[in-house]
Amino acid sequence: MVGGGQGAFIGGVHRIASRIDGKFDLVAGALSSNPERAAASAKELGIARSYSSYEEMAREEAAREDGIEAVAIVTPNHMHAGPAIAFLNAGINVICDKPLAATPEQAEEMAAAVKSSKARFILTHNYTGYPLIRQAREMVARGDLGKIRVIQASYSQDWLAEAPDPDNKQAEWRTDPAKAGGGAIGDIGSHAFNLLSFVSGLKTEALLAELHSMVDGRRVDDNAHILLRLEGGAKGMLWASQVAIGQENNLSLRIYGEKGGIEWNQENPNVMTFARFGEPKQLLTRGGAGLGSGGGDWTRIPPGHPEGYLEGFANLYSDAADLIRGEGDGSLLPGIDAGMDGMWFIASCIKSQDAGNTWITR
Amino acid sequence: MVGGGQGAFIGGVHRIASRIDGKFDLVAGALSSNPERAAASAKELGIARSYSSYEEMAREEAAREDGIEAVAIVTPNHMHAGPAIAFLNAGINVICDKPLAATPEQAEEMAAAVKSSKARFILTHNYTGYPLIRQAREMVARGDLGKIRVIQASYSQDWLAEAPDPDNKQAEWRTDPAKAGGGAIGDIGSHAFNLLSFVSGLKTEALLAELHSMVDGRRVDDNAHILLRLEGGAKGMLWASQVAIGQENNLSLRIYGEKGGIEWNQENPNVMTFARFGEPKQLLTRGGAGLGSGGGDWTRIPPGHPEGYLEGFANLYSDAADLIRGEGDGSLLPGIDAGMDGMWFIASCIKSQDAGNTWITR
Amino acid sequence: MVGGGQGAFIGGVHRIASRIDGKFDLVAGALSSNPERAAASAKELGIARSYSSYEEMAREEAAREDGIEAVAIVTPNHMHAGPAIAFLNAGINVICDKPLAATPEQAEEMAAAVKSSKARFILTHNYTGYPLIRQAREMVARGDLGKIRVIQASYSQDWLAEAPDPDNKQAEWRTDPAKAGGGAIGDIGSHAFNLLSFVSGLKTEALLAELHSMVDGRRVDDNAHILLRLEGGAKGMLWASQVAIGQENNLSLRIYGEKGGIEWNQENPNVMTFARFGEPKQLLTRGGAGLGSGGGDWTRIPPGHPEGYLEGFANLYSDAADLIRGEGDGSLLPGIDAGMDGMWFIASCIKSQDAGNTWITR
Amino acid sequence: MVGGGQGAFIGGVHRIASRIDGKFDLVAGALSSNPERAAASAKELGIARSYSSYEEMAREEAAREDGIEAVAIVTPNHMHAGPAIAFLNAGINVICDKPLAATPEQAEEMAAAVKSSKARFILTHNYTGYPLIRQAREMVARGDLGKIRVIQASYSQDWLAEAPDPDNKQAEWRTDPAKAGGGAIGDIGSHAFNLLSFVSGLKTEALLAELHSMVDGRRVDDNAHILLRLEGGAKGMLWASQVAIGQENNLSLRIYGEKGGIEWNQENPNVMTFARFGEPKQLLTRGGAGLGSGGGDWTRIPPGHPEGYLEGFANLYSDAADLIRGEGDGSLLPGIDAGMDGMWFIASCIKSQDAGNTWITR
Known part of the structure; x- marks a missing residue:
């Protein structure tokens, strides 16, 4: 995960959504652009590998044999492009919060990175779930x-x-x-x-x-x-x-x-x-x-047993896992x-x- | 009533709305531009004085000592202006269905007639009731x-x-x-x-x-x-x-x-x-x-006892009656x-x- | 109408319900057991023939050529039986508020009166309307x-x-x-x-x-x-x-x-x-x-135009009128x-x- | 987990509920009374330690240094008492589906086991969550x-x-x-x-x-x-x-x-x-x-972002974890x-x- 440190909102949502169907483990993170907060947040969440920047994280995780298969980017809008491009370039699948970016220029660069990468790019327009x-x-x-x-x-x-x-x-x-x-x-x-x-x-x-x-x-x-x-x-x-x-x-x-x-x-x-x-x-x-x-x-449960926002969000994570594993076509994923x-x-x-x-x- | 003969819709609504609070009696009508249908409709509704045209009705009712105090105009839009102006000019209060008219020209003529008449003009935007x-x-x-x-x-x-x-x-x-x-x-x-x-x-x-x-x-x-x-x-x-x-x-x-x-x-x-x-x-x-x-x-009834469309409509008729009798200021009437x-x-x-x-x- | 004088609730409801479809005129009443209030109430409502007791009303109305066809009894429960029996015995149709009576004995007497009368008896369980x-x-x-x-x-x-x-x-x-x-x-x-x-x-x-x-x-x-x-x-x-x-x-x-x-x-x-x-x-x-x-x-009006309590109540009055006139079988009337x-x-x-x-x- | 193998319903619910807040890991199970189904189910779910009976599981887990802290019992009603008593006696906290048991006798035995154990007993009346x-x-x-x-x-x-x-x-x-x-x-x-x-x-x-x-x-x-x-x-x-x-x-x-x-x-x-x-x-x-x-x-999320059945259920798991860790008083837990x-x-x-x-x- 990139972003989602202490005081953030949507990071916690992504973490729960990724856990619901048990298809993800959260093992690494660059949770804040502030290195101290990043470390403290990682410790609080029990994340083993904490990085002080997304660049470092993309580089090192790509190099590990047991490196992450996907990264969730949950930073503010103007901070999507940097990490998305870094991880795409490193061949790591990206699950990114919406909207795509803060400027058209950032968006264009992201689109180019998606095009040239073999990794998947998923945008969490969660309501589609x-x-x-x-x-x-x-x-x-x-x-x-x-x-x-x-x-x-x-x-x-x-x-x-x-x-x-x-x-x-x-x-x-x-x-x-x-x-x-x-x-x-x-x-x-x-x-x-x-x-x-x-x-x-x-x-x-x-x-x-x-x-x-x-x-x-x-x-x-x-x-x-x-x-x-x-x-x-x-x-x-x-x-x-x-x-x-x-x-x-x-x-x-x-x-x-x-x-x-x-x-x-x-x-x-x-x-x-x-x-x-x-x-x-x-x-x-x-x-x-x-x-x-x-x-x-x-x-997941019978009619009349209400599911909500988190389960809808989890459907994107679940489909993303299936897509990454080659078990689904991801045709419904934004x-x-x-x-x-x-x-x-x-x-x-x-x-x-x-x-x-x-x-x-x- | 002008309009509202056999096959019409809103005429029946006006008739019920006018009856609910018991402040109106329907005693005269030119219910259709077709004289035969006008007569048949009046008979069916038990209306004593049936006219074959609104012009005749406006003239004769204005001349009677017991002439109508108000007329309801429930014709299609392009037929509002004619009767409205005739009755206003005859000094008879007008309760007219909406919209005001089918053309701006008709509307201007109606506005002029309202201005120069001592009679009231009420437009049944019933949802305000x-x-x-x-x-x-x-x-x-x-x-x-x-x-x-x-x-x-x-x-x-x-x-x-x-x-x-x-x-x-x-x-x-x-x-x-x-x-x-x-x-x-x-x-x-x-x-x-x-x-x-x-x-x-x-x-x-x-x-x-x-x-x-x-x-x-x-x-x-x-x-x-x-x-x-x-x-x-x-x-x-x-x-x-x-x-x-x-x-x-x-x-x-x-x-x-x-x-x-x-x-x-x-x-x-x-x-x-x-x-x-x-x-x-x-x-x-x-x-x-x-x-x-x-x-x-x-x-009219306690909370939980639902009132509906007809009662809301009736509030306009009730207020109109009060206004005509000098018992209300009509400030809520369109x-x-x-x-x-x-x-x-x-x-x-x-x-x-x-x-x-x-x-x-x- | 018997009952329904000043300060009453359900009497007013019956009056509106009877007016909605235009099948009744309210022409006579014994609106209160208190003769002065009865007279004052009748005057307020514009009722031509006001009686100081229901007995007098039943007797006199039955004797008139233009006597009432039906009476609405809207008194408190313990006061249903007396007037209901009086009017039934006088051959006048009865529309009575519910419940039938305050005691089983009163109810039995009413049932006997219904049985021996040629007049109709309708109980306003209005929600069936x-x-x-x-x-x-x-x-x-x-x-x-x-x-x-x-x-x-x-x-x-x-x-x-x-x-x-x-x-x-x-x-x-x-x-x-x-x-x-x-x-x-x-x-x-x-x-x-x-x-x-x-x-x-x-x-x-x-x-x-x-x-x-x-x-x-x-x-x-x-x-x-x-x-x-x-x-x-x-x-x-x-x-x-x-x-x-x-x-x-x-x-x-x-x-x-x-x-x-x-x-x-x-x-x-x-x-x-x-x-x-x-x-x-x-x-x-x-x-x-x-x-x-x-x-x-x-x-009376298309779907989406809400009808309410008064229209439901009016359906009983409307059916009662049809029944009395021989135009309906009254099969839905309580x-x-x-x-x-x-x-x-x-x-x-x-x-x-x-x-x-x-x-x-x- | 005891029960919850292939074809079961509520076991899956417990698994999701326990995951949502990240306070539990599912590491051991006796998922079915049928040993083959138990093994197959455990493999499917990626559970490391699979037992062929709850007795074995209670005994062995209690003996391990890294043994489970709590067991979820998700069997049919008549199968609650056996495992609950076994785990309570082994000093392992029990989270048990409702109702307590299929017979009063079973229930009494469970109550006695709770009384004599230092372990906690939680009944998942999940709607309280x-x-x-x-x-x-x-x-x-x-x-x-x-x-x-x-x-x-x-x-x-x-x-x-x-x-x-x-x-x-x-x-x-x-x-x-x-x-x-x-x-x-x-x-x-x-x-x-x-x-x-x-x-x-x-x-x-x-x-x-x-x-x-x-x-x-x-x-x-x-x-x-x-x-x-x-x-x-x-x-x-x-x-x-x-x-x-x-x-x-x-x-x-x-x-x-x-x-x-x-x-x-x-x-x-x-x-x-x-x-x-x-x-x-x-x-x-x-x-x-x-x-x-x-x-x-x-x-977990702001108003207007609906939570549902699984989140309510998760609140019991979350409170149970806090209680077991001494971080909460469990006063709301059934x-x-x-x-x-x-x-x-x-x-x-x-x-x-x-x-x-x-x-x-x-």
Whole structure:
């Protein structure tokens, strides 16, 4: 693991997600750019091999016979490219947090490194790991909804509704344009954009964005209103907000086609509604009755026993392990293409905003 | 009543809504532009004085000592202006269905007639009659939410997801541009727009709209994606759709301010959530515990005994009766201003669409 | 109308319910046992013929050529029998609030009067008027659920969680054993019992009840736990409470058979779930997609436009009017049999409680 | 681990739960009473030390310097006592699945072994591990609800609504009286009973049960209707069913006191409602706004990021590890007392049933 030392958030999530299915052991880390914190964090977590920099770690692990098979990169956005490229170049598989990078330049360099490396690159757009999201993707792909017409996606939170405590490390880098590369659009909007692309299977051809900074002194967007035009004529709306008081982590996706519609909400991810035109709406449940083959996969426990965020995240780790071992094709795993698509989304939002909220075509 | 003969929909709703509180008797009507159908409908409904045209009705009722005090106009959109102006000119109070008219020209003439008449003009944006919507308006006005930042409004249905039966009279005029003046934006979008204006108390200064006709051969929009800029810096999104399969009549409003947020959904209108930043979300119920003075008004039965669409509609009729009798100030009743605002909304959506989905400023 | 004068609750509900479909005019009343209040109430409501006693009213109305066709009795429970018998004997149809009476003796006398009269007797177990409840009954009857196994019914409120204000007229008689004939079991438990019988079509053969008075000084039950044995081997549980803090008017019914299950809740009565074994649960909506013939009846407005308590109540009035006019068979209307069944329920609960919470067989 | 070999269900759950917080390594096992399956299962799971019997495992592990610190017993109910006693006697901490045993005799022997051992005994009533359940317990304990009056608990499923496939190993032993010791009352009713005791802090003094076998040929109860009398005058109802078609794993708890009420449902365990009399109902969320100290503990991720069944289960493992290491007091962990209480519940239900559904006092 690179990053994820004391005071970090997403590193702990990756560690749990990697443990759930027992396919990973955490044996090495460069947990902080501060060598003392790196060492202290490694000790606290019982990690045997602690490095003071990711460069050292990539070099030494690649040289060991029992070196790591994969590295999880859980640093702030502007610190993804450096370690990702180093490990890819060293032939070590990379599991990287999203969004891909803080700048298009970093992203391009990462894409080049992926292309020239034999190692795998996986981007943890973790919400794609929810079983019902994969079920929805399968339903769209096999035509249950017919040709897609309308997509409504939103991701709303309220934790940045006021200026955060200056000691809040999470808030600090996420509201720094240089480190984050975007505000709500990068932190959560990119998730919603990825999710709608993943489920619909449609590429977005153009967008128009209005970005807002609702809190005094904020240097990034904390609310974004976005219109989308997708291939095949589908149209979308995407709302991302970190100032929607009363919302915790409300990622929601609704897709409507010529024959049917589906609706899903991350806060209760074990249920999805599905309606065919002129028929009663159905409640599909994770692993529950009446799902096709896709429904029963990627779950560990029977329907009615709720799985959550960590299990969805774990599905990415599990698939990654299978892919690395040659036991799976990884076809559902977001990789560099999803990452580049997300970078296009973020950059286009900013471009649209700077141009007076006009349409940006890919 | 003008309109509302056999085969009509909204006329029956107005008749029930006017009866619920016992403040109206239906005694006269020009129920159809077809004199035979007008007579047959009047007979069926037990209406004593049946007229074969609204002109005749306005003239004769104005002349009677026991003439009607108010007329309900429940014709298709392009047939509002004629009777409304006739009755206003005759000094008879008008209760008119929405949107105001099918064209800006008709709307201007109606506005002029309202201005020069001593009679009242009420536009039945019925969703403003729901007790919790009025509660929400009061909460916003007294600052419970702080300065408004974000408004998310949507109104989705699916009844036009396919080309309707040619015999469907409701669908016929609603999908004819000349009669309706707009598709989803006029039929339901105008309700959502009115509702967000009513609750927030904010005027929209600019909008950008993308209008879609998802069904082959449809001549009006059946799906619309709209961005709003409101006075004071608030931003909004509005989605209106008649092709969202699985949606019945899902008018939903969410408003977020600097201090709190509210969320409400028309399909279960007896509940509204309210969150103050950093406190647990509250479930406010119609007439229920903890509401201020506004909460208990405009309800007929105790909390937990659901009221619905007809009771909300009846609140407009009840307030209208009080206003006409001088027993209420009618301050919550939508009138010509709300109507003109809705016409601006519809016209601006079309203008934005025609100009390539660009911003239209008021 | 008999009863329903100033300060009453259910009288107003009956008046609205009778008006909604326009099949009744309220022309005469003995609105209070206090003649002055009766007169004042009648004047306030604009009722032409006001009587100072129900005896006088029954006699005089029966004698008039334009006398009333039906009387609504909306007095406290111990005051049902007198007027009901008087009007039945006078040949006037009776629409009576529930439960039937305050004592078994009163109930027997009423049953005898119904038997010997040519007039109709309707008991307003209003919750049977909800369209989805009638839909559920039809589904059970035609075997959609298979043989019924388990019924879970509950009706919970919290308005009596503390000793009420002494001026609360509603609470006063409802907590007086002589006037009410029972506490929660009569006021709300009898509704739940009626509803489960109505939908399942099954008679209860035995019950065991534990009745509680949770509030100091209360002389009737305010919470009741009841087990039911129904014909054909079905088993049930019934909970009635007026001290369940946070509950407003939560009448809920769940029925499970060999092939399927349904669940419905009065506070959002426009939705019902239906599950067949091994298939996804369906959301059935009032008047919505996929309902059989029963689904579309008894509704006034399209799906997604919520109807509520008053419309359900109005369905009883509407059916009663049709029955009286010979335009309907009244087969869904609760009558004297449902009333006597409810009296058996109340009496058996009390008997079971008095006998140490043992089983009481019919 | 003892039990949990190929084809088992709950063993896999324990393994994941023990891994989530990284406080356990699985190093030894007697995974099946069939030695070949035991070996094959251990190999599949990568467990180093595989034993062909629990006796051998207890003996040898106790003798090793690096022997296991704790054993998880995940066998069918009638196979709990043997290994539990063996490991307790060997001084090894025991984490045992529920219910305690299949017979009262087995339970008594286990209690004696716990008493005489210095090792810890933990019973995995896993639903007590949900953060909001622990929050509810804290709220009751500090008086937020006032004196408890009414408890409504239910646990409904439908997976046994028909006779199961003969190859269904889970169904086989769970419907065998000798192996399970009870049907729905033991498998799920005991969870509901434990949960209500845990949250309310109240002991049940008497109960009355009616047990049903709804499916032809079933030898244990698959539906149970139970009335409870708790200390201090509180009253309860408990419904357990495995034939409620449409229900997946619906464990629900509602508790009402003199001052307030709470409601929680396992299928969406991240939300709980809390109402104080006369105030709006609150939505409390796991780790969310406005919870006291208890609310933020035992969660790994921010509010809105759903945790589920496995994380709740993991909280028991985490607490057990802390207790064993002397880093926690284990005060929230169910142990032998909860187990004996559950055995009283099961035995009393059967006794009540056999005596004609009469009251059984403790």
